[in-house]
Amino acid sequence: MTQLDVDALEDIAVGAAVLGTGGGGDPTLGKLMAQQAVAQHGPISLISLDQIADEEWIIPTAMMGAPTVLVEKIPSGTEVLDAFRMVERRLECRAVATFSIEAGGVNSMIPMVVAATFGLPIVDADGMGRAFPEIQMVIPTLHGVAATPMAVADEKGNHVLLETPDNLWAERISRAVTIQMGCSTCVALYAMQGKIAKRALVKGTLSLAQEIGRTLKRCQQEKTHPIQALTTLLSGRQLCEGKITDIQRRTEGAFARGELQILGLGPDAGQQFRLSFQNENLVFWNGDQPEVTVPDLITVVDEQTGLPITTEGLKYGLRIAVLGFPCYEQWRTAQGLKLVGPRYFGYDVDYVPLQS
Amino acid sequence: MTLTMSHSKADQENQQKNQIDHIEHEEPDSQLGPEFRLGIDVGGTNTDAVILDAQDQVVASTKTPTTPDVTAGIVQALQDVLTTSGLPASALRYAMLGTTHCANAVVTRRELNTVGIIRLGAPATRAVEPLRTWPADLRRIVGTQHAILHGGHEYNGEPLSALDEQEVRQTARQMKGQVQAVAVTGVFSPVNQEHELRAREILQAELGEEIPVSLSSEIGSVNLLERENATVLNAALIRVAHAAISGFQQAIRQLNIPATLFLGQNDGSLMSLDYALQYPIFTIASGPANSIRGAAALGQLGDAQDAIVVDIGGTTTDIGVLHKGFPRESQLAVEIGGVVTNFPMPDLISIGLSGGSRVHRTDEVRVGPDSVGYRLTQEAKVFGGRQLTATDLAVAAGHVQLGDASKVETVSKTTIEKGLAYIQHSLEDHIDRMKLSAEPLPVVAVGGGSILFPDVLRGVSQIIRPEHAGVANAIGVAIAQVSGTIDRVFSLEKMSRTEAIDEATAFARKRAKAAGADPDTVEILDLEEIPLAYLPGNAVRIKVKAVGSLKTV
Numbered sequence: 008m009t010q011l012d013v014d015a016l017e018d019i020a021v022g023a024a025v026l027g028t029g030g031g032g033d034p035t036l037g038k039l040m041a042q043q044a045v046a047q048h049g050p051i052s053l054i055s056l057d058q059i060a061d062e063e064w065i066i067p068t069a070m071m072g073a074p075t076v077l078v079e080k081i082p083s084g085t086e087v088l089d090a091f092r093m094v095e096r097r098l099e100c101r102a103v104a105t106f107s108i109e110a111g112g113v114n115s116m117i118p119m120v121v122a123a124t125f126g127l128p129i130v131d132a133d134g135m136g137r138a139f140p141e142i143q144m145v146i147p148t149l150h151g152v153a154a155t156p157m158a159v160a161d162e163k164g165n166h167v168l169l170e171t172p173d174n175l176w177a178e179r180i181s182r183a184v185t186i187q188m189g190c191s192t193c194v195a196l197y198a199m200q201g202k203i204a205k206r207a208l209v210k211g212t213l214s215l216a217q218e219i220g221r222t223l224k225r226c227q228q229e230k231t232h233p234i235q236a237l238t239t240l241l242s243g244r245q246l247c248e249g250k251i252t253d254i255q256r257r258t259e260g261a262f263a264r265g266e267l268q269i270l271g272l273g274p275d276a277g278q279q280f281r282l283s284f285q286n287e288n289l290v291f292w293n294g295d296q297p298e299v300t301v302p303d304l305i306t307v308v309d310e311q312t313g314l315p316i317t318t319e320g321l322k323y324g325l326r327i328a329v330l331g332f333p334c335y336e337q338w339r340t341a342q343g344l345k346l347v348g349p350r351y352f353g354y355d356v357d358y359v360p361l362q363s
Numbered sequence: 364m365t366l367t368m369s370h371s372k373a374d375q376e377n378q379q380k381n382q383i384d385h386i387e388h389e390e391p392d393s394q395l396g397p398e399f400r401l402g403i404d405v406g407g408t409n410t411d412a413v414i415l416d417a418q419d420q421v422v423a424s425t426k427t428p429t430t431p432d433v434t435a436g437i438v439q440a441l442q443d444v445l446t447t448s449g450l451p452a453s454a455l456r457y458a459m460l461g462t463t464h465c466a467n468a469v470v471t472r473r474e475l476n477t478v479g480i481i482r483l484g485a486p487a488t489r490a491v492e493p494l495r496t497w498p499a500d501l502r503r504i505v506g507t508q509h510a511i512l513h514g515g516h517e518y519n520g521e522p523l524s525a526l527d528e529q530e531v532r533q534t535a536r537q538m539k540g541q542v543q544a545v546a547v548t549g550v551f552s553p554v555n556q557e558h559e560l561r562a563r564e565i566l567q568a569e570l571g572e573e574i575p576v577s578l579s580s581e582i583g584s585v586n587l588l589e590r591e592n593a594t595v596l597n598a599a600l601i602r603v604a605h606a607a608i609s610g611f612q613q614a615i616r617q618l619n620i621p622a623t624l625f626l627g628q629n630d631g632s633l634m635s636l637d638y639a640l641q642y643p644i645f646t647i648a649s650g651p652a653n654s655i656r657g658a659a660a661l662g663q664l665g666d667a668q669d670a671i672v673v674d675i676g677g678t679t680t681d682i683g684v685l686h687k688g689f690p691r692e693s694q695l696a697v698e699i700g701g702v703v704t705n706f707p708m709p710d711l712i713s714i715g716l717s718g719g720s721r722v723h724r725t726d727e728v729r730v731g732p733d734s735v736g737y738r739l740t741q742e743a744k745v746f747g748g749r750q751l752t753a754t755d756l757a758v759a760a761g762h763v764q765l766g767d768a769s770k771v772e773t774v775s776k777t778t779i780e781k782g783l784a785y786i787q788h789s790l791e792d793h794i795d796r797m798k799l800s801a802e803p804l805p806v807v808a809v810g811g812g813s814i815l816f817p818d819v820l821r822g823v824s825q826i827i828r829p830e831h832a833g834v835a836n837a838i839g840v841a842i843a844q845v846s847g848t849i850d851r852v853f854s855l856e857k858m859s860r861t862e863a864i865d866e867a868t869a870f871a872r873k874r875a876k877a878a879g880a881d882p883d884t885v886e887i888l889d890l891e892e893i894p895l896a897y898l899p900g901n902a903v904r905i906k907v908k909a910v911g912s913l914k915t916v
Contacts, residue, residue, distance in 0.1 A: 039588075
């Protein structure tokens with residue numbers, strides 16, 4: 008069993024931003040919340056999925072809404088605890104652990120607050136192996152696990168418990184509730200027992216995030232090149248190296264849509280690349296050809312430090328490398344691609360599995 | 364971006380206790396003839412002064428050592444520059460001061476106020492307490508007293524929880540006698556200021572007018588922790604600003620100069636002394652801002668001309684961008700003395716390249732990032748030292764005559780060529796990073812290391828090496844205009860987009876006027892609209908900058 012202290016949280020936050028593929032929110036605020044909780048209550052135990060007995064319950068917790076609001080209206084720290092307890096009460100169970108439903112971005116950190124405060128372990132797994140913007144977009148959906156009973160709680164003391172016929176309804180209704188509550192809430196959902204969790208979760212995501220954070224820190228200290236280290240660690244490859252020459256953003260409905268133009272440098276000198284993003288990076292184009300698409304992971308990193316750049320941080324002139332990593336294998340099934348493939352996000356292209 | 368500034372003994376020993384006079388704007392005498400302006404830059408090492416005529420031409424300039432007593436140093440510089448110019452003191456209509464006092468105070472942790480920190484938002488925001496990310500030494504000096512009280516707003520301006528006036532009053536009574544200033548930060552105050560304004564009234568009534576109260580909505584934009592940090596630093600700096608400003612006033616009065624006084628701010632514009640006393644944090648990066656504006660003026664670039672300013676100094680090269688006559692703002696959070704803040708600062712990059720950069724000859728030739736710094740005149744080969752520096756390469760290539768050129772005769776042609784090519788590529792690369800488009804721009808090269816500048820650079824239309832570059836900061840502050848800015852979030856639930864823009868514009872004009880601009884000359888220079896990501900499209904962040912000429916009466 009590994010103990011997660013304040014430094015471990017730092018590493019996981021960096022790794023979560025890499026797995027966040029540009030979205031999932033900047034983990035910094037979540038990290039500060041988790042660090043305050045650890046400073047008050049002590050370190051967190053990280054346990055493996057195998058340590059959960061088949062009939063034992065685990066409940067993930069997360070933040071829902073706009074990261075812009077989260078960094079302004081910081082949570083009280085108790086709403087996430089309330090959400091967790093509400094689901095326990097509804098199921099008449101005591102959960103033995105919590106975990107991240109989304110290990111990319113800020114939601115790698117929110118369950119740490121629950122774990123530290125309640126003295127519960129956190130499971131080394133998550134529901135996506137990356138970040139996605141909607142509640143139904145998790146591997147457990149593919150296994151028929153219901154998002155509900157789902158608890159939504161805010162800092163004012165409003166609590167809503169949802170029962171919905173499917174996970175898409177859970178997304179729609181909880182989103183509307185979140186907007187009414189002021190665009191930032193904490194949720195507990197996808198409660199599951201050990202025997203299902205072992206099939207329906209992506210194993211080892213938190214320790215992978217921690218390893219990513221450690222690797223980038225080590226490269227900085229040893230002044231070795233971080234990008235090779237990252238692609239090796241995540242079995243991916245560098246898609247291009249270049250300079251951002253143009254960014255276009257527009258807001259459509261609740262989501263920001265954008266296009267990034269990249270002029271190749273170094274080995275890619277003279278080539279034109281394009282990256283389509285919404286909250287996350289979704290399609291990487293080499294000229295007019297889609298080379299990598301969602302659900303494979305597309306991450307933009309600083310060409311020198313290897314540190315990830317969120318879609319909000321993209322700006323003209325940055326020297327970047329775009330990296331592609333293979334997604335969790337179950338996303339590549341027909342059912343998985345229907346849920347999170349490029350067409351779901353409105354791109355008229357087929358999924359092409361990332362070639363190493 | 365990290366802002367580092369050297370500190371001076373001047374600040375440590377400076378014990379100004381003089382009262383700030385109520386600022387009077389004296390009527391200029393119509394008999395005086397053409398108007399002259401005085402620009403003063405008080406840095407950690409030198410105090411520079413210039414006198415400019417109505418056409419912005421340099422009439423006289425001087426560089427004198429900064430003294431422990433601010434007033435004495437300024438008086439000395441003023442006397443020098445008046446003597447050189449042959450002008451009577453009465454000919455000076457405006458006097459502008461640029462100072463690094465506030466920046467130095469933060470970096471050296473000296474003379475800072477103890478600040479009472481009040482956050483309005485409870486029970487929200489308790490998950491991260493104030494100053495959690497501050498360096499421990501600074502936190503001990505500035506912020507031992509903090510309270511998270513009820514109040515604050517939602518993203519759309521609706522109340523988050525009601526302001527509990529009794530709670531504010533009790534907190535004020537607990538803080539009384541323990542704090543020298545107060546900083547108030549309300550959740551979403553950039554959308555709705557109401558609770559912060561009311562809290563200030565209560566605090567002022569309880570603590571008295573002599574305890575200054577800084578409000579976050581007047582300082583930064585959305586991001587509670589960064590805005591709170593900036594507001595606390597602002598409150599901490601008020602005493603330092605007071606000392607610097609009263610020193611400036613005394614010097615001006617001692618020499619019977621009948622000028623209206625202004626201070627330079629971070630965006631390269633001016634503010635009145637009254638305004639500077641409330642918002643000292645806006646002076647913290649005025650040095651680099653004035654340097655960019657001054658260099659552009661020396662390069663004789665028109666007001667509308669965008670340009671890159673490259674300052675090659677003793678240890679680093681700083682690159683900034685002049686956009687629509689002002690230094691471009693950084694889009695990233697800025698760190699000051701280890702504290703992350705989010706108020707507007709100039710966008711600068713600093714690279715380890717200078718006249719003193721060490722030349723490394725391994726398999727390839729590299730220049731920098733390490734430097735011999737101020738020891739250039741002892742350590743460089745042309746000055747009889749043993750270290751091959753960038754300056755040696757320039758001398759060996761015959762670009763400049765400096766020191767003893769025979770000392771670099773043995774340096775191989777390959778090293779010289781490769782080293783200079785390295786410098787050229789590094790400059791081209793970093794200039795390109797700062798540009799917003801591929802369009803070539805003029806570059807103004809200033810600073811002692813500008814001898815390293817090649818004659819031609821890729822992506823650069825023209826390279827200008829102006830005279831008087833050594834006093835660019837003082838010139839920059841002397842030619843500045845007065846501005847007012849706003850950076851707020853507007854909820855579009857109860858107003859249209861156009862109404863929001865109108866309100867923002869009116870507020871920016873009002874601020875320019877409050878900072879000392881002539882209302883008849885105020886124009887909107889820049890307007891930017893940023894939809895907030897992940898929100899359902901009914902909130903927009905609007906940034907406006909209004910600029911006007913100096914008020915004469």
